[in-house]
Amino acid sequence: MTRFYAPEGSVERRGLVLAPMAVAGPALRIGVLDNHKDNALLLLSQTAKRVASRFGATASYVAHKPNAAIPAEEAVLARLADEVDLVLTGSAD
Secondary structure (H helix, E strand, O other), X not given: OOOOOOOOOOXXXXXXXXXXXXXXXXXXXXXXXXXXXXOHHHHHHHHHHHHHHHHOOEEEEEEEXXXXXXXXXXXXXXXXXXXXXXXXXXXXX
C-alpha cells in the first residue's frame, strides 16, 4: 500500500539580528579556530589570509581545539575574544 503525506502546518518566520561588523582595515584582526578536521587548518588559515588581504586587515591568531565534537576551552574563547575581531572556524567533511 502506498501512503501520501501532505506537509501542512504553519511556517514560523524569525527575524535575525547580526552582530555589528568591525570596520575593515588595518585595525581589523582576523583569527582562526582550528577544529582538527582534515585540512581545516589549511582551509581556514588561507581563507583568513585572503580576507585580510582583501580588506587590509591582519590575520593575527590561530587557536586549536582537540576535535570537532567538543567545544573550545573557555581560555581559548577568552583569548579569541580579546585578540581578534573576526573568527573563522568550522569545516564540513
